[in-house]
């Protein structure tokens with residue numbers, strides 16, 4: 001079909017799902033459609049202003065960028081019009097017929113019926129334009145790309161029911177006009193006072209005049225009264241971050257956050273700074289209250305809105321913050337970059353590095369401040385903690401600051417809630433304890449019940465319980481805190497430092513000597529399956545456990561490397577036996593096949609208790625059954 005005819009096209013399946021979800025979940029919050037439409041108009045004006053830096057003919061003689069809002073109470077319509085960049089026919093099909101963000105489709109599929117009713121979730125998509133259908137039966141978009149022929153206009157019409165029509169039209173003005181035919185129960189929006197209030201509420205902070213017609217009675221020269229219509233700017237029209245902090249209320253900051261972050265929930269915290277000197281910039285950085293669904297997807301949206309001398313340059317400028325702070329939203333406006341920067345230039349510009357390190361510091365300071373309110377910090381941690389844990393590996397210079405912000409589960413609370421800091425731990429260290437102990441396992445429960453904790457529990461020494469995917473990676477980049485070494489209790493020889501007294505140590509050495517012959521026999525039996533066999537004092541209830549050599553890679557790292565297709569060095573466990581356990585005493589008295597059977601089972605069980613996999617599980621079952629039959 002040629003481009004000069006009217007066509008009917010279908011929405012992408014996800015759009016239909018999204019529309020359905022939105023209309024049902026946002027019913028009590030319908031007014032946000034206006035914020036979304038104004039926000040799009042503002043983006044379109046930003047884009048035109050930026051393109052026109054190179055070619056001001058794109059303004060087509062009308063460089064006063066603005067948004068106009070009109071209504072007709074009788075006809076029950078509201079119209080939002082901008083003179084921004086506009087759209088070509090292809091743009092319209094791509095932007096208003098599909099959802100561009102990858103991952104959205106899968107996310108939608110995962111939502112359960114209950115979740116679909118949750119209005120908060122909907123904020124995660126940046127659904128913007130489609131919110132028009134919350135209040136409208138029918139939406140008509142007329143648009144023309146700035147700089148194109150008058151005849152290159154496009155009209156798009158849809159009732160939001162799976163289809164839209166698209167046809168070419170003549171348009172005098174460039175930019176976009178969106179006309180909403182309101183549903184009968186949404187007539188309240190075709191009202192002067194209501195619209196003006198909403199405009200003030202949602203767009204005072206954007207740097208663009210939003211205008212509404214003002215009708216005045218004027219007396220002409222002939223003495224006749226007539227009504228004259230003029231456009232009146234309704235909003236403040238000043239970019240929020242350029243205004244002094246003292247003029248801004250919490251509500252102003254929250255409204256601006258919703259505008260830039262496409263989020264419906266208030267942010268947890270923000271930091272607004274103006275810096276003059278070697279670097280000149282204004283930044284307004286926010287910590288959201290909820291993680292977006294694509295936080296862990298490589299292609300997820302991240303980064304700040306970049307402005308240079310108040311001119312919008314780009315969205316999602318990811319060069320200004322490290323990856324482990326990718327949840328931060330906000331604006332950076334600087335004089336230190338030129339107006340014609342591109343993503344490529346940003347990657348090389350040394351100023352960008354400086355700005356990045358300054359902004360990183362700002363965010364870490366903001367989090368430190370937030371941490372003084374434990375309850376709110378816990379909200380942050382539960383959403384973004386495992387992202388922040390990537391920090392010490394990525395940002396060596398700030399690793400101490402980041403370490404202060406980390407929160408863990410520990411044997412002190414024995415709770416899966418990660419709310420204990422390293423400083424809390426250090427404050428509780430026992431006299432003579434020189435190290436910070438931690439244990440990594442597959443899950444919180446596996447960690448909590450690990451045999452490695454037996455001696456620590458007995459002596460009342462606290463151990464951090466780590467079970468997040470990134471924990472081993474984190475710990476491999478965090479060797480000490482506050483001058484104290486961080487030690488994995490499942491690796492290397494156990495050294496409790498001065499917590500053990502001389503007598504205990506002596507008794508241990510003696511029992512180790514007494515079991516020397518058993519150790520040798522076991523080593524011979526187990527052969528290639530183990531690197532070493534030795535006597536341990538870390539166990540009180542279990543007969544045996546496996547540990548890794550100090551420099552061996554733990555299981556989490558192995559899995560990460562394997563998943564990344566990297567070669568993983570072979571490593572064998574060290575089997576440690578508990579000299580005081582009755583099974584060990586029994587083993588000592590056995591010979592031949594019976595000795596071999598029990599010896600192997602002890603190793604098998606120790607591996608299983610660690611959450612490890614047996615090479616030959618069937619052999620284990622056979623041995624165990626033989627033992628059970630006796």
Ligand code: ADP
Nearest residue numbers: 040041044086087095096126127128129130176
């Ligand atoms: P978002 O604003 O998050 O990109 P929206 O659903 O609000 O998502 O808008 C989808 C896309 O439609 C925009 O990215 C933009 O390309 C286009 N669009 C919407 N409104 C306008 C407008 N007034 N002028 C030009 N393009 C627009």
Ligand code: MG
Nearest residue numbers: 039040128129
């Ligand atoms: Mg939008």
